[in-house]
Amino acid sequence: MYYIKPVISIGKVDIKSFEQFPIGKEVLIITSKTVSQNYGLPDIFDELRKKSSVHIFNHIRPDAPFEDLDLVLDELKQVSIDTIIAIGGGSTIDAAKALSIAFGDVSYKDVFYGKTPVPTTKIPLIAIPTTAGTGAELSFGAIIYDKDKGKKGGIRGEIIQPNYVFIDANLHNGCPIHLKAEVGFDCLTHAIETYISKKSNPIVRNQSVNCIQVIFQHLTKSCKENSIEDMEKVAIASSLMGINLAFSSTCLPHRIQYVIGPMTGTSHAQGLIAIYKGWLQYLYNEKIDELNQLASDLNMSTEEFLNRVNNLKKELNLDYGILKLGIDLKDIDEIASSVSGNVQADPSYENVESIINILKLAI
Template sequence: MNYKFGLPVEIIFKCGAVKNINKVIKDNNFKKGILISSERFIKSEYGYEIIQLLNEYIENIHFGISANPTIEDVELTTKAIKDSNVDFVIALGGGSILDCAKISSCMAAMDTNIRYFLENKLEINKNIPVIAIPTTAGTGSEVTSVSVISNKYTEDKFPIKSEYLLPKIAIIDPELTLTVPKKVTASSGIDVLSHALESYYSKNNNPISDILAIESVKLVMNNLKNAVNNLDNIEYRENMCQASLLAGIAFSVTGTAACHGISYPLTSKYNIPHGEACGITQDKVLLLNSKVEFDRIDKLSKQVGYSNVEEFSNEIYKLKKGIGLANNLRDYNIKKDELETIASLCTSLNILANPYELNKEEILKLLQSIY
């Protein structure tokens, strides 16, 4: 057994935690920052309260980031950070906001731009400290060393990984998720399940990541449907935030696997929301992985409360259906003759971490089985 585990992110988890953000700023001797968020959240009641709290410290507010952040989004956000001449960044929003803010803080610190960075295959070597405050229970970006960026011209979506992408501080305040609508609660919640399951599947798994992943899976299976159907219930929201955090810590170390690797072309080419694109293959990938690691997957199934792998797979299928998510690609108006093209676009390295080996032919079979 050989593994390395580390998480240099200060985590603050508490209902109402964001109300103490000024103390967090003072404790870290930050002087002047920029707030990166969404226009919708900034105009909300919570957003207004946070801006009032931050009034003394915020030099600028930047918003307008796409649901799947693009190279152009990173360029504009990097410019906003550089022009503001700040010593810290607050990323307040969903995973797209956090991902874009994290990579942009690095580009600004390095005094470069994302295009030059990618074209010259540079290594990230510095950042401007980020305080990450998620408003959804989904991506876990507040504790990960990854940012996912899209190229809208090539219809490509790719992860960038670096220790410098880890936020300095993560503030998880479940109250901020109370305004998240039903569809987003469902999609982001099923993304949490993907993170947890894929961390457990990953060839890079270790005993610590397994513990975190299993607990996250339990929380999702026991709380997501209730959270979707009781949007103002803080207990379910808090449990989903906890699930997202645990899964985020787990997959920040192990990486993800097949579900994420297959999701990228579904999102970039067909605009399927990220969580849904990951979730649509979950129950099938569970069964595939059990063919090569039966004992391990069977153990997982039993630890989260099911008698066998098949029952667990069926419960995942029913969960997706019960929260209003599709289980078939045809529901997204994808044509059957497009499946081969999709399979050929599944080239992400995530797939190599999956225990059941998936080449183009195997991926095509998988896609056909969920058509």
């Protein structure tokens, strides 16, 4: 099974773009200070204010901490929000997805901890990504962070998928080159992991192969040449990986990053880049069939595929391991024992020793 339900528009975002979708009387906009001041968005917001009350919040930090979500809920507790618009990277969109179920009687925290099921209704959500990597605009998950308990995890369910998605490569091209490269590698990890995952299926694997080919061909150009044509291809591939995430799953690198990120104060993409140094080598050492099949589908040998990934990291100045994140050998056992979630989806996982070995290879 594989389907795309949200309406997806590709092209320049302007006020006419919004006119094709229902916008309510009370509109919540989640964005960042930098994004909200550029790309003609102030003019769009002014136009929206002619018909709606617009509430703009630009304080969401990486990983969408609980306290950032609570600030929005506390300030708008007397307001009946009709529409949510998220303009930003993965954390911004994930925050909006969590908030889309949080204004009713359901506690997003209870959903996060599995105390109550994901509700069957939400506030309509428009997602406009500004980074091409997370696929948050089309996935069924919202990754958020309980700082008090040191728990990073997800609210998952089809209901929180955005209703409408705008892909404007001009927004993606506006982010710094190094950030563009890092999140682009995140997109590559989604393609590789959803292919290799035990939860994969033929359509997911086909989409993964196409995405990997796009990243190999267009990511470096989109970063170093600021090519809008190449950036649009990467942005579309990133969004489609959000669908892959909905119908497959990530593997051990994501599970490990959820521990390492809060521990080191590093970004999601930075953690994945470092962990991949060890994970791909571990898959190769363990002769994992899924890795070999992925390389074959790309018309490469396994060695050629691994070299192509490593060369991409070098081209984009992303060639580092977990030492750069501040992880030491003495931390490895603690990290490995803290990894949770669906680790069995990774065909290389046998027990905690698998994670320890991956981390040692990622040094």
